Amino acid sequence: MKTFGVRNFTRALVPLALAAISAPALAQEGAPQLTAEEKEKAKKIYFERCAGCHGVLRKGATGKNLEPHWTKKLPDGTVQEGGTLKLGTNRLEKIIALGTEGGMVNFDDILTKEEINLMARYIQTTPDVPPEFSLKDMMATWKLIVPVEQRPKKKMNSYNIENIFAVTLRDTGELALIDGDTKQIINIVKTGYAVHISRMSKSGRYLYTVGRDGLVNLIDLWMEKPDTVATVKIGYDARSVDTSKFKGYEDKYLVGGSYWPPQYAIMEGDTLKPLKIVSTRGMTVDGEYHPEPRVASIVSSEIKPEWVINIKETGQILLVDYSDIKNLKTTTIESAKFLHDGGWDASKRYFLVAANASHKIAAVDTKTGKLAALIDTKKIPHPGRGANFVHPKYGPVWATGHLGADVVSLISTPSEKPQHAKYKQYNWKVVEELKVPGAGNLFVKTHPKSKHLWVDLPQNPERELAEAVFVFDLTDLSKPPVKIDVAKDSGLPMTKAFRRAVHPEYNKNGDEVWISVWGGKSDPSAIVIYDDKTLKLKKVITDPKMITPTGKFNVYNTQHDIY
Ligand code: DHE
Numbered sequence: 001m002k003t004f005g006v007r008n009f010t011r012a013l014v015p016l017a018l019a020a021i022s023a024p025a026l027a028q029e030g031a032p033q034l035t036a037e038e039k040e041k042a043k044k045i046y047f048e049r050c051a052g053c054h055g056v057l058r059k060g061a062t063g064k065n066l067e068p069h070w071t072k073k074l075p076d077g078t079v080q081e082g083g084t085l086k087l088g089t090n091r092l093e094k095i096i097a098l099g100t101e102g103g104m105v106n107f108d109d110i111l112t113k114e115e116i117n118l119m120a121r122y123i124q125t126t127p128d129v130p131p132e133f134s135l136k137d138m139m140a141t142w143k144l145i146v147p148v149e150q151r152p153k154k155k156m157n158s159y160n161i162e163n164i165f166a167v168t169l170r171d172t173g174e175l176a177l178i179d180g181d182t183k184q185i186i187n188i189v190k191t192g193y194a195v196h197i198s199r200m201s202k203s204g205r206y207l208y209t210v211g212r213d214g215l216v217n218l219i220d221l222w223m224e225k226p227d228t229v230a231t232v233k234i235g236y237d238a239r240s241v242d243t244s245k246f247k248g249y250e251d252k253y254l255v256g257g258s259y260w261p262p263q264y265a266i267m268e269g270d271t272l273k274p275l276k277i278v279s280t281r282g283m284t285v286d287g288e289y290h291p292e293p294r295v296a297s298i299v300s301s302e303i304k305p306e307w308v309i310n311i312k313e314t315g316q317i318l319l320v321d322y323s324d325i326k327n328l329k330t331t332t333i334e335s336a337k338f339l340h341d342g343g344w345d346a347s348k349r350y351f352l353v354a355a356n357a358s359h360k361i362a363a364v365d366t367k368t369g370k371l372a373a374l375i376d377t378k379k380i381p382h383p384g385r386g387a388n389f390v391h392p393k394y395g396p397v398w399a400t401g402h403l404g405a406d407v408v409s410l411i412s413t414p415s416e417k418p419q420h421a422k423y424k425q426y427n428w429k430v431v432e433e434l435k436v437p438g439a440g441n442l443f444v445k446t447h448p449k450s451k452h453l454w455v456d457l458p459q460n461p462e463r464e465l466a467e468a469v470f471v472f473d474l475t476d477l478s479k480p481p482v483k484i485d486v487a488k489d490s491g492l493p494m495t496k497a498f499r500r501a502v503h504p505e506y507n508k509n510g511d512e513v514w515i516s517v518w519g520g521k522s523d524p525s526a527i528v529i530y531d532d533k534t535l536k537l538k539k540v541i542t543d544p545k546m547i548t549p550t551g552k553f554n555v556y557n558t559q560h561d562i563y
Pocket of ligand 1: 051052194196197240241295296341342442503552
């Protein structure tokens with residue numbers, strides 16, 4: 001079955017505190033019966049593979065609503081009620097096995113027939129409600145491994161810290177720190193489960209990473225061998241962190257967003273000591289109450305002491321002023337539902353975030369604290385952090401790829417530079433859609449010193465596209481992109497699982513691009529490095545410890561939001 005979409009998203013591994021999850025209080029009338037053992041197994045699979053898209057409470061987000069009111073056949077076996085289709089086990093099995101044209105991927109190569117049948121029955125039962133996670137719970141998880149006074153007073157190693165890459169080793173729950181100059185692995189740090197993103201402190205000394213299990217690691221890059229100096233859990237299921245970057249607050253605070261419970265936590269930047277938790281439960285932009293509004297992307301403003309915190313299910317964008325943590329001031333900006341990932345425009349005044357299942361990009365003006373625009377795009381925009389460059393005809397643009405469409409959308413962004421005044425007429429319009437050979441893009445990337453735009457397609461169902469990247473020439477966008485077969489260049493053997501080429505990331509100088517070859521958990525993986533000018537292969541980093549590399553975060557580019 002050829003479907004594009006969110007394959008590995010639904011494979012995401014989310015080890016919630018499963019044991020602590022309470023049994024549903026409601027009667028399961030008409031739902032298929034599950035033994036206690038089956039239920040435990042189904043719960044685990046649901047959290048590992050399904051919750052990322054459908055939500056813990058199954059209210060739906062990127063994926064559809066999976067509550068019993070439409071998954072469950074009526075007690076007498078009726079499949080239709082008042083025009084509403086009741087899916088039932090057989091239909092659900094087919095959807096899980098084969099996927100749908102709506103973007104749901106096929107699971108017949110991941111789950112066994114029995115597991116598919118189990119999940120088809122499980123999602124007809126009433127969803128379990130996981131436990132809450134308080135400040136006291138958070139405090140109990142906090143580990144200060146090296147107190148500040150015992151840390152180096154100056155940099156104790158000879159690494160060019162600004163060119164270190166933090167590489168997510170997704171399926172081992174580790175982070176590889178790689179020297180960008182020598183391409184040698186500096187350290188492999190044990191992190192949270194299926195670690196998601198890394199971010200930098202303003203000073204460039206501290207690196208933070210967050211696992212899907214909510215574990216945050218604080219890594220001190222000044223140590224002789226950079227390593228973890230503190231950890232804390234911010235919830236059971238998380239995706240994002242960022243630091244305080246405004247003048248006077250450098251390295252002072254860290255904020256982390258949770259999927260479950262739906263809340264964000266504020267910590268001390270250099271120790272991770274928990275300070276405050278704020279719930280994000282509340283009303284959607286449509287005025288409906290939502291019990292599970294998950295925290296998606298977070299960025300830190302440099303023009304105000306504020307974080308931009310994007311709440312997925314409600315479509316509300318929060319500007320959280322951290323200058324007074326005790327008396328927290330928040331501006332709540334209405335945008336569109338299902339906010340996900342995003343990045344700054346070139347001026348770093350506007351933050352552009354995908355409302356992915358609404359097929360829109362919301363742009364926030366962080367100077368005025370208002371929504372600047374809500375822009376319709378092709379299906380399921382997925383920018384990562386996006387890419388900024390000056391278009392030959394339309395001036396400054398920010399680019400996003402799409403999971404659900406075979407284009408890269410270029411959105412004109414405002415600029416105060418006098419030479420860009422003539423482009424004002426285009427601001428906040430999709431000025432061009434660059435054609436790519438298929439859907440399934442996750443990340444696009446360029447660099448201020450580069451003339452190239454790199455586009456991956458790891459979620460495309462065709463092997464030859466998922467294993468390649470496509471490079472546009474920014475000086476002549478009428479040319480089709482150059483295809484680079486990254487999996488082939490890696491020299492890795494062909495495997496049953498796709499060797500997905502994912503997440504292009506520049507080095508500090510902006511003259512090299514690193515791409516992960518994301519293989520199966522038991523297959524060899526690699527990072528393939530290209531010369532950005534010539535597009536020629538420069539180096540392949542392989543190592544038995546290099547298992548399922550995905551996101552890569554160059555210290556300097558992450559610290560300064562360069563993309
Ligand atoms: Fe991500 C960023 C959520 C699946 C790799 N991902 C993000 C962000 C969010 C998010 C909210 C933005 C963080 C920020 O900027 O503060 N990702 C989710 C999901 O909910 C989802 C769809 C399913 C899940 O259960 O996790 C999901 N993500 C994936 C993957 O399967 C990816 C491809 C591989 C992996 O490592 O898990 C993946 N996501 C990434 C990466 C970034 C990211 C590499 C950071 C991009 C950047 O350049 O900053």
